[in-house]
Amino acid sequence: MTVRFAVALVAAVLVAGCSTRVETSRLDLLRQDVARVRADQTVARLAPVPFGEAQQNLQLAEAAAQVGDTARMDHFIALAQTRLDTARARAAAQAAVEQQAAQAQRAQIESAESRAARLEAELEGLRARQTERGTVYTLSEVLFETGKAQLKPGAVSRLQPLADLLKSQPETRVGIEGHTDAAGSAEYNRELSQRRAEAVRDFLIGAGIEPQRVAARGMGEDFPIADNESPAGRQQNRRVEVLVSEAR
Amino acid sequence: MTLARPFAAVPFAAALLVLAACAKETLPPVVVQAESMVRAAEAQGLAQVAPDEMRAARDSLDAAKASANRIQASRLAEEAIAQTELADAKAAAARAGAAPIIR
Numbered sequence: 001m002t003v004r005f006a007v008a009l010v011a012a013v014l015v016a017g018c019s020t021r022v023e024t025s026r027l028d029l030l031r032q033d034v035a036r037v038r039a040d041q042t043v044a045r046l047a048p049v050p051f052g053e054a055q056q057n058l059q060l061a062e063a064a065a066q067v068g069d070t071a072r073m074d075h076f077i078a079l080a081q082t083r084l085d086t087a088r089a090r091a092a093a094q095a096a097v098e099q100q101a102a103q104a105q106r107a108q109i110e111s112a113e114s115r116a117a118r119l120e121a122e123l124e125g126l127r128a129r130q131t132e133r134g135t136v137y138t139l140s141e142v143l144f145e146t147g148k149a150q151l152k153p154g155a156v157s158r159l160q161p162l163a164d165l166l167k168s169q170p171e172t173r174v175g176i177e178g179h180t181d182a183a184g185s186a187e188y189n190r191e192l193s194q195r196r197a198e199a200v201r202d203f204l205i206g207a208g209i210e211p212q213r214v215a216a217r218g219m220g221e222d223f224p225i226a227d228n229e230s231p232a233g234r235q236q237n238r239r240v241e242v243l244v245s246e247a248r
Numbered sequence: 249m250t251l252a253r254p255f256a257a258v259p260f261a262a263a264l265l266v267l268a269a270c271a272k273e274t275l276p277p278v279v280v281q282a283e284s285m286v287r288a289a290e291a292q293g294l295a296q297v298a299p300d301e302m303r304a305a306r307d308s309l310d311a312a313k314a315s316a317n318r319i320q321a322s323r324l325a326e327e328a329i330a331q332t333e334l335a336d337a338k339a340a341a342a343r344a345g346a347a348p349i350i351r
Contacts, residue, residue, distance in 0.1 A: 050333070075323040082330040089337035089346075096344035 047090035134245030149195030163207035194218025
């Protein structure tokens, strides 16, 4: 009888020991899991709430284990594990959202850069020079039919880059000066150059430039940039100059 | 007076019965909260995105409602809530196009 009792006692001690080891090992696994997530920092940063709850649940499981409340410990181990998984999922979602936002921002920057580069390339088609009065863009006569002040359909492709540039510089003022060659009377040429300057002004206003920023003047034949004797020289003199200056 | 005495015990007994009935019927608040969350999640279709988690949540909730032990019922309800939150997080990750979560 005594031997039986001793065997039973030893068996009970062994079972209890095994049980404690199992509990300890489950807690250890959870501790390791929490430590791994904490060391990674991504989950803790992107999903602080569920990760904080998981840590809290781990502490409660440890406290329950200390007082031998297995049911309570099991409960908090299960909760901690689920909340760790929740933290991982939330962090993954947040990381994906941040990545998409960064991609969208990069695309936006690239698009703006490509727009700026395109605009710059288009403006290279206009002859620009710096003067004391500001930047002068010279548009040749290809904007108009001979003797007319109506813009040719193809003129839009020349003027649109200029309009885009002016829109990107809202603090500037724009002076449009029409010039002719010396063929015809001075009066006719002045009137023609005025109407041509106004046609360019109207286009820019139509393209979104504020009317108060734009002034048009006909200069006639008085400011040639080449001789009026040769066809090539006269062609150069027939022009519209757009002066862009800082608003005072 | 002798007749009144037995009848006087009737309201007392009725009150006891009502209290007993209430004690049996009233669910712990966390079970009510879990039921509301699980139902809302099911209505949102989370069972399609995170079927395992939603099944676990539903099982825990049903067990909580069936349990006569209020402490056990509360624990099961807390686990149902945690599973529902996990399902919701997994749905958010899927919506955001996140890579599968590796434990």
